Amino acid sequence: MTADDTFDLAVVGAGIVGLGHAAAAHASGLRVVVVDRASEIVGASVRNFGHACLTAQSGQAREYAERSRELWLRYAGRAGFWARESGTLVVARAADELAVLEQWAGGEPGVTLLGAEQLADRVPVAGTVGGAFLPRDLQVDPREAAPALARHLAAEGVEFRWRTAALGVTDGVLHTARGPIRAESIVVAVGHDVDHLFPDVAEKAGVVRCGLDMLLVEPGALRAPLAAPVLTGWSLLRYSGFSATPAATALRERLSAEHPDLYELDLNQMYTQRPDGTLVVGDTHYRGLAVAPFQPESSFAALAQVTRELFGLRELPVRERWQGVYASAPEPFLIAEPAEGVRIVSVTTGIGMTTGLGLGETVVTDLLK
16 A cells, blocks of 8 residues: 555545545544445435434434534535525324424424414415424435535545445455555445445344335426425324324324325325425335335325325326435444444434434544544
């Protein structure tokens, strides 16, 4: 190895979690290299809603999310990508959904509970009993934010080695398909593919793959643009802040009994609108050690149906369909130290965009100690 192959930090994985580590290390004056087996960012970081849903998190996730909010706004200005301090609108269409919001909002300063008429003034849905506005949440364009951050870091001096597969780590050396890289510290942030490099760690943590079905709807499909991302009663079962309320148990029982097909799909009915007006619709969830590439049309039909019902639409002009994949495990984060100076880091729920930048900064701070 030459001096060109020696770094302070080597990061495996150019998704938002890996970029969070690279950005934090570069900000601390370290020499950083990022390696990724793909030719560009094509994983979970570009297949999601672009929604930093920090207010609905709890515990460690909330801490990472709050710091990520500051970092998203900082890098949006520096890297020139779109970021909107939009907040989030939560739509309640039944009394038990409103009960969850009322119980949860009591411990959340700044959250505004909305009546049905107030909600109707903000989002083009009908048949609601009320809702809530979460003012601190952010929105970015999922297809642009991570690539723009990578370009910014590259322009600032972070080295990126694309189309370079990581093969393993031994004694301060990252072995890659293009040769070894020596680094004082090494971070492996490859999401659900952690079992490719550290299968024992993945098995111990219970990491599996979670596949998603998602849709992109043509601009102009809604009666009015969305001023903020929209969550629904199904979302109240997914995010830890909502789901920890006593009322969430009754809501889960009711939704599973009334809509067993949607419950079986593990639905999170939510929506974000990109700057070009297209609407991101999702999503379903299915888990396993491998995710089959075959997506049943019934899942997309269900997504389209609940969307038409929510927004009162006769037609839903779909532009694209796709499969997302992310890491899933019993605990929300995997942070392991298989050897001195080496960290394995993964967000093992679907909140990588919400927490990844703050998580990366926290891990780098620990490594610098």
